[in-house]
Amino acid sequence: MTFPYRLLLLCSLVGTVGLSTSLNSNSAHAAPSCPTPALSRFQRHQVNRGETLESIAQRYNLTPATLINMNPAVRNGKVTVGSELQIPPYDGFVVEVSSGQTWRDVAKKYQVRADTLFEINGCQQNLSIVFIPDGSVSPSRFITASPAPADSQPISIAGYPLQKMASVLLAYGWQINPSNGEVFFHSGIDLLAPVGSSVQAIAPGTIVFAEQQGTYGQLVIVNHSGGIQSRYAHLEEIKVSVGQKVNEGDLLGTVGTTGEPTGNRSHLHFEMRSSSDLGWVAEDPQGYLKR
Known part of the structure; x- marks a missing residue:
């Protein structure tokens, strides 16, 4: 399956907010503490007069390259008033996974941490269409706190969260x-x-x-x-x-x-x-x- 066709497949599955259950059938079996899969968090944006690819990307805290990857119709960098764009929750791209591949295989191929990739995709077990994060992205973006400054000093942590040692x-x-x-x-x-x-x-x-x-x-x-x-x-x-x-x-x-x-x-x-x-x-x- 070619990449443009894969995107058209994705676009056909994305609803007003999120994908159909065909891509989210394993959500009931997700591990504890896993977020909603990235593929279920896509949005649609209708282009208004005066908007550009760059301004839309900035509005959603994305790079223009991400929007181009998700929307083949804007490969020339131009958007048309009234057209709809698929907006992912983070910078990244979508890939189709070959049968038999594991999360570790996909993570190694795209140089992404396997655990982060697993969580971003909702801890689903069956790989078919997968969102690959690119750049500053985390499955835990519901946390509003900013990362610590680069010059902050490391801390030696050696406490315990309970009053007694536990099994x-x-x-x-x-x-x-x-x-x-x-x-x-x-x-x-x-x-x-x-x-x-x-x-x-x-x-x-x-x-x-x-x-x-x-x-x-x-x-x-x-x-x-x-x-x-x-x-x-x-x-x-x-x-x-x-x-x-x-x-x-x-x-x-x-x-x-x-x-x-x-x-x-x-x-x-x-x-x-x-x-x-x-x-x-x-x-x-x-x-x-x-x-």
Whole structure:
């Protein structure tokens, strides 16, 4: 299938906001904490008088090259009043994946982190048409906090998010769902703890998010210096507010079962993320925790 035809196929599937379920059939099997697939977040823009390709790209925080890739009719860089453009959520492009290829194969080919690619595409298992991010993009763009300045000093983080050491219910990284054998990427670790257990900050920082967020449930996010971020999900109660400064050991909330936690055992879903040119990317939390 040629690239222009592939784009026409995509355009035919995109609705007013999002794709048909033929590209989103696996969303029910997505791993916990995964965002809506990029392909389901496309918008349509009708060109108004006085608009240019550059002004439209700027409006959606995209590059003109992205709009050209998504809209073959504007390959000459000109837009026509009244015509409609497909607007992706991030800079990037769409590819058709050959049968048998894995997320790791696609990530290697296009030099994108496999876990980031997996999350941006909604943690879906069957690859057919895939969105490839290009530039400063993250599956976690619902977070309004900006990445840390380049000259900020790294921080040595070695705290623990619970008052007692806990067993790991589900580890970080690629996992196999025991119920259906599907492979998914788990962006943090799940620490077993009774409902109501205190959840505490692992290091000094600033609260940048503190409310309900999809499958995260009740979620608290702390930005630390050095471009490091910690996330605490499935909380029962939140005890902090956005903008608040916290120190290591300060109470953030309590363990709960909000969102879609794994199984029916109460636990804290804990993540560590670092700021990069791909946005806030997941890191293995074990390297940041006290033994």
